[in-house]
Amino acid sequence: MTVDSPPATAEAEPVRLPAWRRWPIHATFVGVYVVLACYLFSGLWAGILSHGDGYLTTSSQDQYDWEWFFAVTARALTHGDNLLLSTLQGHPLGVNMMANTAMFGLSIPLAPVTLIFGPTITWALVLTLGMAASAGCWYWLMVRHLGISPVPAAIGAAFAGFAPPIVSHANAHPNLAVFFVLPLIIGQLLKMRTGEHRIRNGVILGLLVTYQLFLGEEALLMAALGIAVFAVAYAVVRPRDAWASARQLLPGIGISLAVFVPLVAYPLWFQFAGPQSYDSLQHGNYGNDLAALVTFPSRALAGDHPTALAYAYPTEENSFFGWPLVIVFLVVAVLVWRVLAARALVLTTLAITVLSLGATVAVHGHDTGIPMPWAILGHLPLFESMLDSRLTMICVPTIGILLAVATDLMLARTNRIKVVWSIALAAALVPIFPIPLLATTHAPTPAFFSQGIWRQYVPAGKKLPVIITVPTPEPTDMRAAHWQIEAGLGFALPEGYFVGPWDGTRQGSYGPAPRPTTELLRRVRDSGQVAIITDQDRLNAQQDFAYWGADLVVLPPYENDAALQKTIEQLLGPGRTAGGVVFWKVRVV
Structure with a gap:
């Protein structure tokens, strides 16, 4: 249970195991995440292991593009080429790699894998191990920093790592499916609230944010937006504590910026002012249809591909939580309302969902013309290049944490309540449990x-x-x-x-x-x-x-x-x- 939880009854308080006896439990849950990731990409790996080739069908042309980024990065390292600009595509002007999703944070360390085994193996490893690591790190955050018991944390982290929006992007966008650094950043911020070891913690935060920048800038921007909205929500529900936390955090954040800025100054200059740079990427109004929030995703046990396709392309199913989970979320909001930090998470989830609807509200494909806050925020620098529908990805970890907090609370109640809650949780999560992504092979090479x-x-x-x-x-x-x-x-x-x-x-x-x-x-x-x-x-x-x-x-x-x-x-x-x-x-x- 979180540090802000109301006191539990003596009868209900669970028995806590010593830390050293929890490691087998932690390792088991991480192993489950690895198995789940292998299951999700089983078609891709089956092709690789049997034919030496695999291609995610729904990725359309994106897997070709990502493999190209991996291969070109590896070549640049071995040939002494410019990592930030490649003329192998878009000749003669080339491609500004920083202004694209080159994912240097993984393409560089995995360059030996790419050179020896080829970029398809790198692609499969990034997705499989990256998603498993993401769920594992969300689990670590919930157990280590939020004080949630292992079983509830494991459930919440599984959702955070394999929720419908994440699975959807796993078809084609590893930068929007591999988030293992984000819970580490949040954990570091929570550590810095104490004011202890400011220099060390500030340096670590700066390095983590730098690394995330080279994994995915869009994910970093969404995380920053989510943290900012949570900070405002927390200040509303607990202003005195929020002010005290801010006073402890600001010096450490200043140190982290002193680390971050010199490390990213040149790459960001190259991205925004170097060859083949650009100012913005306009997408138009692509907010979530309100009906999509209660629709089942296409690759899930209860998935309905034709219905889902009416609201989004399979790689952009950015909400699609299903109506049972939406109902359970509303129940969770009531259950955890007395937990102030959880209350702030509820408010954050609702606020971000409103932003994700875009400039105007659409229902079943009909634009109602009702204006929404994104009509203003979407014109600000950086945000104008984002797809507004993707903002619900910020809600994935907040919902996961709230499910974990609620489960932790319910497991401390009577057996009857435990059974009722378990049934409700299963009703919400089983229908959206992912099924393996479709896979084939590359088109033959002449x-x-x-x-x-x-x-x-x-x-x-x-x-x-x-x-x-x-x-x-x-x-x-x-x-x-x-x-x-x-x-x-x-x-x-x-x-x-x-x-x-x-x-x-x-x-x-x-x-x-x-x-x-x-x-x-x-x-x-x-x-x-x-x-x-x-x-x-x-x-x-x-x-x-x-x-x-x-x-x-x-x-x-x-x-x-x-x-x-x-x-x-x-x-x-x-x-x-x-x-x-x-x-x-x-x-x-």
Whole structure:
């Protein structure tokens, strides 16, 4: 039970085991989290272990992109390249890695794994061990700093680590599923409330926040928002204690900033002012539909994929707690209301949920036009680049902690109350228990790339040849990035799937503005009709190939590839065939 709990009756007070006898219990629960994570990604690991390959189906193109980040980071470390900028994609301007989700906090230490076993193994390890570690660290926070008994803490931490929004993002966004540093940051803040060891605790906090920045800036921003809202809520319910805590915290926070700022100053400058940086990334109003809060997620025991899809894409099911849990949460709010810190958590959860609804309230897809606070907050710096629907991810640990506190309280009551509470808890959590994520394998890599045939046709001695795959890589098709990895990252690709400035502006966008030849070939791909090439098209192609520094144009087996081949032949003449592709050497005039 938390330090702010009301006194329990003598009859109800549970027997506490000595600390040394709890370690087997703690280890057991952490082991359960590892098993649960392996179960969640069992399809991915089955493919890897049986075929040496695995791909999360619902990730769409995101797994290709993440593997590219892992592979490029490992290559940069071994080749002495700039970690913060890569021209292997988006050539010739490149990709600002700090302005994207390179996740250096794991991609750098796991670089040896990537180099030896490949980025797919790194991807699987980051997700599996990362989610298990997240649940384990939430458990540690609840037991060590919140004084919650092991069994209730284990239940709350399991929710915090594997709740529907986390599982949804685990399909494609490890930066929004791997949160093991956040409970450590919160634990450090709680330690600093005592005012003891200010320098040491401040330094540790600064290092933790720095590390989280290199794991995921969006998660760090959401955590900061959640902590700020909780601080306000706590000040409302217990102003005197909140003021006393603030006086103890501020000196330590100042020390942590003195550690944090020098460590991140240059990377953040590079992110916001370096090559291929941008000012903001506009998403529009993507707040949670009110109905989504009570809907079951698609990958759960009670999941209904068609219903869930009506409210969000499977990788953005940011609420989807299910109506039983919403009811139980309201009951929990009543049960824990006398616990002042828990009361502040209830208020935080409600406030963040309101913010997550976006600028206006939507119900069953109908925009009611009712204005909400996000209409103002969403225009502030940094927040304007966030998806407002993702804010409910802040509610995941708050709900998990509240479930743990309520369970701790109920287990100290009579047997009848214990049974009733256990049934209610099961009714809330069993329907949203996750089922394994769908998995398949990568699209086949043409032998032209996997067997290194391409090397015979690029200029000898050129440090970084440029190959134009047709159509060029884009957010809806990033297979070329996988072929590039299979080819040892030996050539550069134009365009691609990353966030960068749009067409010479400071507005962020997914992928660069397509060049005329790119648009031409994509129209052919989509229509299946051979283009009638004009002199302007030929001039555009010459200019585009010169801009890209192109050496080869490669047409792999593709939708409407016959029409694409005939179109390219009008630009470059007859193609040659090798390794399962048709290719053309480019001679820029």
